[in-house]
Amino acid sequence: MHDTKRVAKAVLTNQLARFAPGMYMRLTGETGRGLGEESSGQVASYFRACFDDYFTRLGVAPSEIGTFLSGKRVLEYGPGDLPAVALLMVAHGAEVVVCVDRFPLMQLTEKNLAAINDLLSGLGAVERQRAESCFLRVGDPASGFNPDRIRYRIYPSGLSGLRDEIDLVFSRAVLEHVNDLPATFADMHAAMKRDAIAIHQVDLKSHGLHQANPLDFLTWPDYLWRLMYSHKGVPNRLRVNSYRLILAQTGFNVISIEPTLLADPADVRAARPVLALPFRQVSDEDMRWLGFWLVCGKKVN
Numbered sequence: 001m002h003d004t005k006r007v008a009k010a011v012l013t014n015q016l017a018r019f020a021p022g023m024y025m026r027l028t029g030e031t032g033r034g035l036g037e038e039s040s041g042q043v044a045s046y047f048r049a050c051f052d053d054y055f056t057r058l059g060v061a062p063s064e065i066g067t068f069l070s071g072k073r074v075l076e077y078g079p080g081d082l083p084a085v086a087l088l089m090v091a092h093g094a095e096v097v098v099c100v101d102r103f104p105l106m107q108l109t110e111k112n113l114a115a116i117n118d119l120l121s122g123l124g125a126v127e128r129q130r131a132e133s134c135f136l137r138v139g140d141p142a143s144g145f146n147p148d149r150i151r152y153r154i155y156p157s158g159l160s161g162l163r164d165e166i167d168l169v170f171s172r173a174v175l176e177h178v179n180d181l182p183a184t185f186a187d188m189h190a191a192m193k194r195d196a197i198a199i200h201q202v203d204l205k206s207h208g209l210h211q212a213n214p215l216d217f218l219t220w221p222d223y224l225w226r227l228m229y230s231h232k233g234v235p236n237r238l239r240v241n242s243y244r245l246i247l248a249q250t251g252f253n254v255i256s257i258e259p260t261l262l263a264d265p266a267d268v269r270a271a272r273p274v275l276a277l278p279f280r281q282v283s284d285e286d287m288r289w290l291g292f293w294l295v296c297g298k299k300v301n
């Protein structure tokens with residue numbers, strides 16, 4: 001009974017998300033960081049931590065970030081409700097950041113404007129001046145983003161359509177939501193220059209859609225999952241084995257791929273007999289991956 005109600009509600013709201021994505025996002029209050037209450041200071045701290053994580057992962061010391069980013073053209077998939085990491089990228093030397101999203105989540109609310117001001121006040125003089133050039137009226141976040149510095153684009157496909165012009169690609173908590181992962185990796189590959197690098201943090205958890213076992217959201221048949229969620233941007237459920245395959249098929253050279261969280265083997269054993277068809281071939285080891293960091297470049301022949 002509980003499952004029937006859940007399916008009916010999810011299928012109906014999926015149609016709302018399909019035909020009125022902006023309204024659906026407003027009704028759910030989705031920010032991209034979950035639905036919890038946060039202060040502007042917490043929002044700013046979250047984006048500062050995201051920015052720092054990318055460079056820690058890439059092995060770029062804080063004192064080297066300016067040199068690393070200088071003049072770089074950057075692409076971000078799925079910035080969420082605020083292109084704040086893009087702002088920090090420009091502040092620290094990037095020439096331009098293109099942000100592409102499938103959903104119109106960005107909002108310059110009072111809280112988000114306060115978060116931007118918090119980020120600005122944490123910058124040194126040179127970085128602050130660069131960050132202030134990211135707004136249509138220099139230094140005024142409420143005027144919106146200057147497309148010469150931060151280009152925020154919404155496309156129903158979530159794809160950039162760029163060709164050979166990007167030096168650095170990044171995303172956080174996005175790839176597990178994309179509706180056509182091979183298309184997103186193909187778009188990324190096409191957008192990247194020959195020596196470009198891509199870095200992504202991927203969260204393979206259920207995003208609150210499991211019940212007793214963290215892996216039991218993988219028991220819903222694929223057709224039902226799509227009927228309930230395909231237009232809402234909830235997890236596509238692909239496991240790390242699919243990422244490895246798509247990366248190889250697209251022509252990426254994997255520099256590193258490392259788990260951030262592993263499921264308990266007992267949970268894998270418990271979920272195994274009831275897994276939906278697409279997950280039955282996934283090895284126990286791959287089934288344990290609940291998140292990972294990926295760094296990759298283009299294969300050079």
Ligand SMILES: C[S@@+](CC[C@H](N)C(=O)[O-])C[C@H]1O[C@@H](n2cnc3c(N)ncnc32)[C@H](O)[C@@H]1O
Binds near residue numbers: 102174
């Ligand atoms: C969980 S949020 C993460 C937002 C942000 N990166 C952060 O860390 O707060 C996922 C983001 O991916 C976006 N997204 C979903 N499908 C996408 C697609 N196919 N292409 C690009 N972005 C997509 C969502 O609209 C949202 O902005």
